[in-house]
Amino acid sequence: MNYASYIALIPLLPLAGFVILGLFGKKPFARSAGVIGTLLIFISTLLALYTAYQYFFVAGKQHGIYPAVKALEFTWLQFSPGLSIDMGLLIDPASVMMLVVVTFVSLMVHIFSIGYMKGEERLSTYYSFLGLFTFSMLGLVLSTNIFQIYIFWELVGVSSFLLIGFYYDRPAAVAAAKKAFIVTRFADLGFLIGILILAFYSGTLDFGTLIQRLTEPGSSALAQLKGYGFIGIPVFSWALALLFIGGAGKSAMFPLHIWLPDAMEGPTPVSALIHAATMVVAGVYLVARLYPVFVLDVPVLQLITWVGVISAFLAAVIACTQTDIKRVLAYSTISQIGYMLFALGLAGYTASLFHLFTHAFFKSLLFLGAGAVIHYIHTNEMGNMGGLRKYMPVTHITFLIACMAIAGIPPFAGFFSKEEILLTAWQNNQPVYYIALLTSGITAFYMFRLYFSIFWNKPLAHNHNHHGEGPWSMKFPLLVLALAAVVVGFIPFAHYISAGQQAAEHTIPISFSIAPVAMALAGIALAYMLYYKQNERPQKLATAMGGLYRLVRQKFYFDELYLFVTKKIIFNGIAKPAAWIDKHLVDGLMNGLGRATTGISERIKAWQSGSVQSYALYFFGGIVALAAVFIYWWTG
Amino acid sequence: MNIPLTHILFVSTALFFIGMYGLFTRRNLITMLMAIELILNSVNINFVAFNKYLYPDNLNGVFFTLFIIAIAAAEAAVAIAIIINLYRSHRSIDVEDVREMRG
Numbered sequence: 102m103n104y105a106s107y108i109a110l111i112p113l114l115p116l117a118g119f120v121i122l123g124l125f126g127k128k129p130f131a132r133s134a135g136v137i138g139t140l141l142i143f144i145s146t147l148l149a150l151y152t153a154y155q156y157f158f159v160a161g162k163q164h165g166i167y168p169a170v171k172a173l174e175f176t177w178l179q180f181s182p183g184l185s186i187d188m189g190l191l192i193d194p195a196s197v198m199m200l201v202v203v204t205f206v207s208l209m210v211h212i213f214s215i216g217y218m219k220g221e222e223r224l225s226t227y228y229s230f231l232g233l234f235t236f237s238m239l240g241l242v243l244s245t246n247i248f249q250i251y252i253f254w255e256l257v258g259v260s261s262f263l264l265i266g267f268y269y270d271r272p273a274a275v276a277a278a279k280k281a282f283i284v285t286r287f288a289d290l291g292f293l294i295g296i297l298i299l300a301f302y303s304g305t306l307d308f309g310t311l312i313q314r315l316t317e318p319g320s321s322a323l324a325q326l327k328g329y330g331f332i333g334i335p336v337f338s339w340a341l342a343l344l345f346i347g348g349a350g351k352s353a354m355f356p357l358h359i360w361l362p363d364a365m366e367g368p369t370p371v372s373a374l375i376h377a378a379t380m381v382v383a384g385v386y387l388v389a390r391l392y393p394v395f396v397l398d399v400p401v402l403q404l405i406t407w408v409g410v411i412s413a414f415l416a417a418v419i420a421c422t423q424t425d426i427k428r429v430l431a432y433s434t435i436s437q438i439g440y441m442l443f444a445l446g447l448a449g450y451t452a453s454l455f456h457l458f459t460h461a462f463f464k465s466l467l468f469l470g471a472g473a474v475i476h477y478i479h480t481n482e483m484g485n486m487g488g489l490r491k492y493m494p495v496t497h498i499t500f501l502i503a504c505m506a507i508a509g510i511p512p513f514a515g516f517f518s519k520e521e522i523l524l525t526a527w528q529n530n531q532p533v534y535y536i537a538l539l540t541s542g543i544t545a546f547y548m549f550r551l552y553f554s555i556f557w558n559k560p561l562a563h564n565h566n567h568h569g570e571g572p573w574s575m576k577f578p579l580l581v582l583a584l585a586a587v588v589v590g591f592i593p594f595a596h597y598i599s600a601g602q603q604a605a606e607h608t609i610p611i612s613f614s615i616a617p618v619a620m621a622l623a624g625i626a627l628a629y630m631l632y633y634k635q636n637e638r639p640q641k642l643a644t645a646m647g648g649l650y651r652l653v654r655q656k657f658y659f660d661e662l663y664l665f666v667t668k669k670i671i672f673n674g675i676a677k678p679a680a681w682i683d684k685h686l687v688d689g690l691m692n693g694l695g696r697a698t699t700g701i702s703e704r705i706k707a708w709q710s711g712s713v714q715s716y717a718l719y720f721f722g723g724i725v726a727l728a729a730v731f732i733y734w735w736t737g
Numbered sequence: 738m739n740i741p742l743t744h745i746l747f748v749s750t751a752l753f754f755i756g757m758y759g760l761f762t763r764r765n766l767i768t769m770l771m772a773i774e775l776i777l778n779s780v781n782i783n784f785v786a787f788n789k790y791l792y793p794d795n796l797n798g799v800f801f802t803l804f805i806i807a808i809a810a811a812e813a814a815v816a817i818a819i820i821i822n823l824y825r826s827h828r829s830i831d832v833e834d835v836r837e838m839r840g
Contacts, residue, residue, distance in 0.1 A: 710839055711838040711839030712832065713835070714760070714761055717761065718761055
């Protein structure tokens with residue numbers, strides 16, 4: 102089966118959009134930039150769906166599994182006969198699934214942006230950045246080797262930086278873009294070192310070969326990796342943990358989560374695309390890609406599990422206290438990605454990717470719905486909203502569907518994937534299960550807090566809106582995504598994507614679902630009590646909680662902690678002495694050299710009289726002196 | 738008549754220092770050029786004299802003298818060209834007026 106002919110087009114079309122709109126967008130395509138970008142990604146989406154159809158239904162399984170196919174591979178950089186960096190397109194169940202998710206969500210965001218960004222002066226720039234991001238993300242999911250994934254990983258980071266800082270005249274947006282870039286870059290350093298360690302010992306960068314070399318029985322590379330240690334921990338664990346740190350940075354996992362809430366300064370559709378559905382799950386995807394290798398190291402899996410579950414819980418708690426609707430969604434994203442990661446840590450490969458899949462749809466729907474609300478009411482603050490259901494019926498219904506999906510109410514998509522994850526946790530690690538169960542109740546609470554605050558609660562104070570709910574370009578993606586949020590849960594996911602040789606299909610007993618659904622309903626009921634009608638109860642509750650509430654509202658002071666460490670310790674302890682050395686020693690040396698030269702030339706410039714005859718006299722005097730020396734003293 | 742070498746060297750040395758004196762005291766560029774020609778000629782006299790008195794069998798000194806005369810002619814041409822250009826730009830050929838290169 103030859104895929105190469107058209108699969109390369111899937112990432113290349115958005116790249117073409119980036120190049121065309123980036124180079125010529127200012128003049129000829131200033132108006133039509135949105136349509137051009139959308140058309141290109143539309144073709145990509147069709148091709149991606151066709152690929153998925155071909156892969157899952159036409160080519161089908163071979164020997165009971167879906168084979169991993171390299172649709173295209175060429176050598177990009179040849180260093181030596183044994184070492185080269187290749188570029189290629191890898192087609193396997195996970196990458197095909199991601200292909201569909203990325204192109205589909207990107208298409209919806211492109212369409213939504215036509216309405217949302219209408220009248221924006223730099224529309225073509227916006228669409229070209231979106232194209233660049235889509236290209237990088239598709240390149241990332243289709244990567245055949247770790248180095249390629251690293252290159253696209255950084256490209257994704259750059260396009261995320263550009264899009265967060267899109268409104269560059271706002272200082273907050275600029276600061277957020279810098280923060281996102283620096284924090285993820287810091288984590289990427291770990292990623293790079295991990296790659297180098299793995300590549301050094303296994304002698305390959307290719308995913309397939311790497312996994313095969315490390316997992317074959319009696320693998321010498323694995324023995325070496327486990328044999329050498331650094332500070333008492335095997336190199337193998339170091340490599341995997343560093344890789345995971347890279348992934349955790351990109352996926353905004355505790356304690357590197359601080360950049361994601363700030364990244365909400367970007368345009369809302371961008372948040373839907375990058376900071377909800379695609380880029381932030383790159384960390385999950387990375388771990389899933391190398392899953393067979395991660396399985397070999399139990400401590401690292403433990404690390405992943407606990408980082409995931411702590412992130413899931415803490416982010417959910419913080420989300421309950423935030424009042425900026427986009428920040429609530431940002432913390433909710435961190436929480437849900439935490440779910441995916443601890444599922445991976447507990448050997449729930451299928452459950453994790455299933456949740457990734459469903460989460461992409463309902464979370465991008467939530468963000469686009471929030472975008473529609475912000476577009477209507479021109480504020481992010483929950484306190485200024487209320488009673489919007491009358492004015493925005495489509496947004497209201499679709500937002501409700503998404504909230505039900507994320508809360509895990511059957512039969513919406515989130516229910517199925519969350520059940521899978523909880524079942525995995527139940528079977529493998531009971532403490533994690535209870536934390537996750539509690540978190541799912543909190544999730545339902547903060548989502549419905551958001552929902553009631555926006556659409557019910559008090560009537561809208563002053564409605565000076567004239568443009569209505571929004572054009573069809575904004576309603577259409579909401580409806581499509583809402584439909585997806587309802588139906589994707591019914592896909593027999595385990596049949597298509599599984600870690601092992603055989604698809605591990607199992608049914609979830611109905612009785613198991615009772616506890617999570619009851620938790621979710623309890624959360625919703627609590628939110629209903631507190632936020633359905635405007636009342637004093639939330640305020641009283643906050644006062645009663647006192648310091649605890651303040652602690653959570655300030656996001657556990659993580660930002661302050663980071664600021665303390667960077668500003669007080671690193672700046673004073675390292676940066677200031679370094680600056681002093683630079684200013685006084687290095688610069689001082691150079692300045693002294695300059696000053697000495699100037700001083701000496703000041704003294705001797707009088708010799709340069711400009712008078713030809715005095716030069717001749719010096720010359721003659723010199724000759725006479727030399728002659729005297731050679732005649733009388735240098736006789737030897 | 739046999740003139741000793743020292744006499745000739747005395748003449749050439751006198752000529753050399755007369756040239757030197759002219760070079761340092763005259764302010765007119767053409768006069769300075771003439772002084773340089775005197776210096777060159779004193780050297781020529783030395784070459785010819787040493788050749789004749791010390792190595793009568795070969796002609797190296799004489800050939801050097803011929804070279805120096807040819808080069809002096811070329812040098813004079815260049816120097817005159819420089820002086821003419823200087824006159825065009827400064828309306829003067831006095832070295833005291835040409836001190837732009839003073840530090």
